[in-house]
Amino acid sequence: MRRSYFSENWFQATEQFMQRASQFGDLRWCVADGHDFDIPYVLIGNGPNKVVINSGIHGIEGYFGSAAQNMFLDKIAGTLSPDLLRRYTFVLVHVINGWGMQNRMREVVDKKRGGLVDLNRNFGVDFSRPNALPQNPKYALAHDLLLSPPDAVKKKQAIKDFRQKHLHDGAWDAISYGQYTHPYGLFYGGAAPMTENKMTMHIYDDVMRDGESLTSIGLHTGLGRFDRKRGRVSRQLLVSHPAKHKNTEYFSDLLVATTVVPDERAKNGPVLLGDLVDCLEARYATPEIPVYTADFEIGTGEFPIMSPIYKRMDMGDARYDLLNCGQINSETWNNLTESWYPSDMRWRNGALDGAWILFTELIHSLKQKQK
Ligand SMILES: [Zn+2]
Known part of the structure; x- marks a missing residue:
């Protein structure tokens, strides 16, 4: 049954998302001139506290994020109470990197300047002064x-x-970590903001127009383990802050069954260059507007x-x-x-089980929260 949430290509994934999203919320599209892959997103509820789940920044990670969002729409969206939806708006941003998804690449091609750009090393970087780009x-x-x-x-x-x-x-x-010197090297952050990055920020700006808080989680695969013998996958929430940080404490408080992984290397600032979570904090957080960000990672590595x-x-x-x-x-x-993006069906089911636990406990905890 669950295999049906997974798609074979971007068109099918987007169709699945669109059909379900339009039943439960306000389906919107972000489009850009000369760009083949529009980004659909849906707003469920109208509360001032925004909870955004994005997927598909990295094309090579396949349709896990899309499947998890389709499961959310199918099984969870219809059960959210009016009271919860007065306090919160749940937003699903579907497949940010459509080209990568279709071409099974983590990155996108920068047709103008050359190079393969990792979108998650391209956010919030000041490209206006090439000599002042982050160094690695x-x-x-x-x-x-x-x-x-x-x-x-x-x-x-x-x-x-x-x-x-x-x-x-x-x-x-x-x-x-990300680098800006080798266009065909690994984890290259680009030489200018990519269209997908501009579209993503446009979507977050739209959502945060009347936002009083932001909780943003990106769906990813590739970090952590897949125990093929037992068919078990690891699931962890990477918060990119040390253990003693309000971002880490917020997620540890919300989630019990999902491992929250702090990063002690981030004591003096972000570890990854140009990633979305740090960019969101810099863009929207104020003393009045708390911003909490994390990436959810499903394990794929056997060893x-x-x-x-x-x-x-x-x-x-x-x-x-x-x-x-x-x-x-x-x-x-x-x-x-x-x-x-392992083809093993046990991996796919295990990955969805992980997302199910994340979503249900997130919503359960938000319900309990008095704001
Ligand atoms: Zn990723």
Whole structure:
């Protein structure tokens, strides 16, 4: 039954979302000139406290976020009480990166300037002064290795060795922080705001017009474990703040059955460059308007240590294929897809179970909250 929430392509996913959303709320579209993939979003309720669930910033993560939102519309939206909907507006933003979803890429192509841009490293960055862009010099240490010719044995070992060597000097972690120097490198944040990023901010601005608080959760896959033998997936809420921070405390208070994961590295500011959650805080938070942000992550990696190694290798291989052969080789493509969006039905069901627990306990806790 549940498999029906998952779609095969963007058109089907959007159709599913649209049909259900129009039954329960105010369905709106964000469109942009010359852009093929409109972003639908739905507002359910009209309370001043906004709860936004967005999906599909990363195309390679497939239709999990879309499926979770379709499940929300099918099973939860119709059960929300008038009292709750007077206090809260629930907003689902469906598939921000439609191109990536269709082309099974995490990023989008910047047709004007070249490069593959990770939308979640492109938010809130000031591109007006290229010399003042955020710096991540340690990324360069890994770049050539990541983009070297695919080789399942030698390259894998070399990346494993690189991790071992640079686990404690920050260079291994730096690969995923975001960078603005290598357009075809991994986690590239771009050279200008991308259309999808402008559309996303337009949607949040629309929602926050009369907002008195914002709780925003992005749906993602790729971080954490998938125990294939038992068919179990990890689910965690990454809050990108240390444990002793009001953002972490807010979510820990709301959620009991979902692990809330703080980030102690974020003591002196954001760890990831140009990501949405930090951008939302900078844009809307005031002493009167609290903003709480997090990313919900469904695990996909079978081996805790090897999983990030495989993921970085697959991403680098895809770049190598694109730059040298003009297209991604089918084996690379399959590896890339499986490591972010496993085809195993137990994974898909487990991922939806995780989203179900997140949604139901979120709503249960919000109901209890007296505002
Ligand atoms: Zn993601």
